[in-house]
Amino acid sequence: MKNARKHAFRRDKPLRGRPPGPRFRRPPRGDDNGVILYGWHTVTAALANPARHIRKIVATENALRRLADEGISLPVEPELVRPDAIAARLSPDAVHQGLLAEADPLPSPALADLAAAGIVLVLDQITDPHNVGAILRTAAAFAVAAIVTTARHSPEATGVLAKSASGALEWVPIVIVQNLARALAEMKAHGFLLVGLDSEAADDLSALELASPLALVLGAEGKGLRQGTRAVCDRLACLALPGAIKSLNVSNAAALSLYIASRAVAS
Numbered sequence: 001m002k003n004a005r006k007h008a009f010r011r012d013k014p015l016r017g018r019p020p021g022p023r024f025r026r027p028p029r030g031d032d033n034g035v036i037l038y039g040w041h042t043v044t045a046a047l048a049n050p051a052r053h054i055r056k057i058v059a060t061e062n063a064l065r066r067l068a069d070e071g072i073s074l075p076v077e078p079e080l081v082r083p084d085a086i087a088a089r090l091s092p093d094a095v096h097q098g099l100l101a102e103a104d105p106l107p108s109p110a111l112a113d114l115a116a117a118g119i120v121l122v123l124d125q126i127t128d129p130h131n132v133g134a135i136l137r138t139a140a141a142f143a144v145a146a147i148v149t150t151a152r153h154s155p156e157a158t159g160v161l162a163k164s165a166s167g168a169l170e171w172v173p174i175v176i177v178q179n180l181a182r183a184l185a186e187m188k189a190h191g192f193l194l195v196g197l198d199s200e201a202a203d204d205l206s207a208l209e210l211a212s213p214l215a216l217v218l219g220a221e222g223k224g225l226r227q228g229t230r231a232v233c234d235r236l237a238c239l240a241l242p243g244a245i246k247s248l249n250v251s252n253a254a255a256l257s258l259y260i261a262s263r264a265v266a267s
Contacts, residue, residue, distance in 0.1 A: 035105050035158035038086070038096040044072060045167030046103055052170060053104040058086055060098030067099075094163070105157060106169070108176040111148070111183055115213075116191045118145040119261055122217040124180060124229045126250055129155035131221070133164020134251035140168035142258040148175045148183060148215070181228040187215055188232065196225050196233035197257055199247040205237040205257060210264040216257050221250050 034055060037043050040063075046052045057078040059067070064078060086096045114120065121144055126132055132155055139147055154176075155161050162169050177183040188194055195208065196217040217233055219225035230236065239248065239256055248256065 033105065035103055035156070035162070036089070036100065037103055037158070037162050038090060038094060038100040039163045039166075040066075040097045040099055041167040042162050042165070042169070043099045043101045044070075045170040046101060047072060047074070049106075049170040051106060054101055055104065056102040058100045058102075060086070063098030091160070094160070106174075109146070109173050111175050111177055111186060114146055114148075114175060114187070114190075117213050118143070119212065119258065119265060120145050120187070120192070120215045121147045121254065121258075122180070122184065122194075122215050123147060123149040123154065124217060124219045124225050125150065125153040125223070126218065126220050127153055127155055128221075129159070129161035130164045131249070131251045133161040133166075133168075135218075135254045136161075136165035136168040136172050138251065138255045138258060140165075140171045142262050144172055144258065146173045146175050148177060148180075148187075150180050151176050151178055180226075181232050184215070184217070184229065184232045187213075188234070194233045194235075195261075196230055196236045197239070197253060198225060198230070198236045199238050201236040201238040203235065203237045204240040206240065206260050206264075208235060208237055208264075210261055212265045214261060214265060216254075216261060218250055218254055218257075 037046050043057075046054065054075050057074055057076055058081055059078045060083050061080060064080065067074065083098055086098065086100050087094070089100065090096060119142070121135065121139055123132065123135070126135070126149070136147065157169055157174060184194055192213045192215045193211060194215045194217060195205070195210070197205070197219070217225065217229060219229070225233075239253060241248070
């Protein structure tokens with residue numbers, strides 16, 4: 001995990017000259033600046049990530065036994081509870097598998113640290129945490145270098161999002177920017193090819209000549225890409241589908257786009 005982050009970001013060649021300052025900033029959070037992680041894959045991935053600081057672990061007897069059987073060490077003394085005590089802290093449909101952790105949020109790398117290599121996903125006001133979590137999971141599967149999203153109009157990296165990501169939150173860096181159009185322009189200046197996904201676009205993504213570094217830009221369901229985002233993209237492309245339905249859920253569109261792009265970039 002640590003090596004993957006080193007490859008994704010480098011500090012010797014920033015996108016543009018910037019005055020000295022902190023390289024990392026925290027994404028906006030709640031009053032206590034902490035996050036809730038629950039579910040087996042989510043919590044054990046956090047425990048395995050040296051960059052994640054765990055504040056508290058709440059677990060059932062069965063979950064603690066499973067942790068011990070798999071040789072997973074805990075950084076803090078766990079609180080033993082019944083399953084309903086964990087369920088009471090979560091939404092009714094949450095599947096916690098007897099395991100919950102309170103943790104510090106991971107730092108958000110600066111855009112200046114993004115290496116001009118590989119594939120990056122850019123999310124234009126995708127607010128559903130289930131979708132963003134599923135996109136994160138797919139991004140981890142395709143070794144995406146990072147996800148770029150905005151401080152506003154994006155879900156916090158906690159709870160439902162973390163559960164939907166199934167541990168991928170620990171593996172894919174999330175770059176938080178204030179203005180997406182400016183961030184895309186900065187990426188373009190550093191050599192990224194910016195391809196916006198649009199179901200109404202004339203060009204099929206699989207027919208485009210794609211090369212690294214590549215940024216695939218995804219818009220929210222219903223609204224799609226905003227005008228300012230569309231304007232800064234180098235190309236707009238659709239996913240040519242043979243069936244009667246010509247558009248996909250945004251997380252499915254991300255998976256298909258990454259499959260097409262990763263094959264094109266690798267060839």
